Amino acid sequence: MGFSSFNTGYDWSRVQRYRDIATQHGGVLDFSVGSPIDPVPDSVRLALSEASTESNAHGYPATAGSRDLREAILHWFQNERGVDFTSIAADVVPTVGSKEAVALMASLLHCGDGDVIVQPRVSYPTYEIGTQLAGAKVLKVDEVSDVESWVHEPNVKAVWVNSPSNPTGEVLESAQLRSIVRAARSIGAIVLADECYARMDWRGAAKGSQLGATPCILDDEVCEGGAEGLLCLYSLSKQSNMAGYRTALIAGDAQLVAAMLRYRKQIGLIIPGPVQAAMAAGLKDVEGVRAQVERYRKRLHILAQALSDYGYDARMPQGGLYIWVRALSDDCWQDMQHLAELGIVPSPGEFYGDSRYLRFSTTASDESIATAAGRLSSNRA
Structure with missing residues (x-):
């Protein structure tokens, strides 16, 4: 890399x-x-304070995440997104915010010269920057859900999906995501789903006090029983105002996550121990x-x-x-x-x-x- x-x-x-x-x-x-301006939840501040005196504060934290954090992530996906990691052979690794995860994704997937990465034409600019950093080629399409616009292109190695979209707010339905997954798998490409705004679903019954969520790439209806070739990115920057804490994650295909974990250990891309405790508290604090x-x-x-x-x-x-x-x-x-x-x-x-x-x-x-x-x-x- x-x-x-x-x-x-x-x-x-x-x-x-x-x-x-x-x-x-x-x-x-x-x-x-x-950039969030509202305070973090009290639960997060308390967890950070309490963890500041624990061994994980002065010793090296686990790159893969503490046991408490990993359990919190698994329970959050199960309870809030309806995703069971065990049944779809998925795993997770925490990241130092979502931006580094996006920017390094193509490089960590060994994409390079001659490889093509698909992304929406209107999208978060770091998708393109990350592809360029890896030395790969960007292919911009009007709608990633229009699989015919990219599935026949040679050398496509990965496809960026962003739902809800930054900046447009567009949400992709389960059927659209499933079509993207099937098309990507048919050509051996990896689907990279940026779902950082998933809890901000303003459609229909999701308005008001009922907390909804947009469809997840790892939902069984979308991935059809397995996480193979799928990676989901999520962040607490907006839902818990933790942008300054740098708390995010990559979840999905266990083999891909394991390979990324090996690199992340050597690079030192590790969330500090007390922040891991704060992240776990944020995931648990649904209210x-x-x-x-x-x-x-x-x-x-x-x-x-x-x-x-x-x-x-x-x-x-x-x-x-x-x-x-x-x-x-x-x-x-x-x-x-x-x-x-x-x-x-x-x-x-x-x-x-x-x-x-x-x-x-x-x-x-x-x-x-x-x-x-x-x-x-x-x-x-």
Whole structure:
């Protein structure tokens, strides 16, 4: 495994100009970076504090995760996603946040020169960066669920799936995921499912106090009884506001996970012991997650309505915590300028593959959401 060069326009310094403009227009209401602003649950803070004096705090932690963490992950998948690791021959390894897992995935799977990795055309930019780092070729398609757009391409080694999508919020149904799995297996490709926003399901009965979940790539109905060739990524960054803790995981095909674990041990990609305890507590605290998900639901409704009133074609996403709207000018940077003059800063759609769009994150305070809604309402076209 070695690193090749990469190139990307995904550079947050390019947004600073608009924050500077917003500062001069009533203060910055920042909806660009999806960094949590709400506190972590009390259960997480208590677990971190208590673990700080345990042996796992001053000794080397287990790369594969402590017994408590592994059990918490297994129970979480069983109880919250309906996935039984034993029955599908799956295993899990914790990761130092989801971004390193995404960025290193192609390299850890030994993809390289001549190999092709499929991804959605509009998507999280680190998929492409990780493919480039491995020296492999990126193949972007409009819809990964349209398997005919990639299944006949030569040398496809892996396929990225993101549901709910960052940035669009699109959710793939079980039948769509099953079709992707079957197509990938037919050509010997691995399916990489980024499901970091799975607990933020805004469709139908999942609204309100009932905590829903979008379909999982490891669900028996999708994987048809086995995790072979499937890897699922999940994170506590948003559901428990633990982005700063760097708590995520890769679950799926036990043989693939075992191979990754061997590399991760040698590289030293290990979650600190006390943080492992905090991660386990976060997974067990279903009520804490429920409260946070409800916060995002309310913020999304308010912001989507305000953007719609202003003139954008904005609506509640199917899942996730972002609102993805087409720029009124059809140029994200031009709209960024206009919105900055209202003190509002989203992120440019160019970062995610389409410069005609904007992404608004709801990782902002209730006060910021309400203030932005007021400014949009009073300045509507």
